[in-house]
Amino acid sequence: MTKRQAALLTYHRDLAFFSTLPKTPVFVILDLDDSVGMEIASYYQPNYAEKRDAIKTTGAYPAFTLALTVKDANALLGHGWPNERKIGKIPVGMIPAILISEGRCLVVLIRRQ
Numbered sequence: 001m002t003k004r005q006a007a008l009l010t011y012h013r014d015l016a017f018f019s020t021l022p023k024t025p026v027f028v029i030l031d032l033d034d035s036v037g038m039e040i041a042s043y044y045q046p047n048y049a050e051k052r053d054a055i056k057t058t059g060a061y062p063a064f065t066l067a068l069t070v071k072d073a074n075a076l077l078g079h080g081w082p083n084e085r086k087i088g089k090i091p092v093g094m095i096p097a098i099l100i101s102e103g104r105c106l107v108v109l110i111r112r113q
Contacts, residue, residue: 004031005101008061009108016095016110019067025090026073027110031101032062036080040064040100073098081105 001009008029016027030037032052041048041064048064055062068076070087076098077084084105087096095110 001106002102004061005099005104005106008063008101009097009099009110011061012063012065013110015065016097017112019065020095021067024067024069025095026068026070026087027095027097028066028068028073028076029097029099029101030064030066031099032064034101034103036103037064037100040076077105077107 008031012027012029020027030041032038032041032048032055038049038052041052044066045051045064052062070090073096074086077086080100084107087107090096091109093112095112097108097110099106099108
């Protein structure tokens with residue numbers, strides 16, 4: 001994991017706690033400096049390039065976050081990363097997070113506090 005990827009996960013950790021629900025338990029972080037991350041974000045918010053530029057002026061890493069169902073998260077993985085291990089049973093007290101950054105897709109578990 002790179003310094004940038006670690007920073008994105010750290011910065012959005014608290015948001016993952018508040019934005020995931022039992023129906024949408026998977027947290028997704030799309031790095032907007034990544035072409036694939038930007039493409040996916042644009043699907044959900046067509047004019048997000050303008051917001052990306054505004055975020056960059058603050059000095060922060062621009063990112064788009066969302067919470068998905070397990071089915072939708074696995075469909076996302078299957079579409080772009082068919083060899084990535086699918087999300088199955090989620091351990092109690094954990095949040096699966098998908099980070100798309102620097103041309104890679106990382107799937108990690110975040111411990112709820």
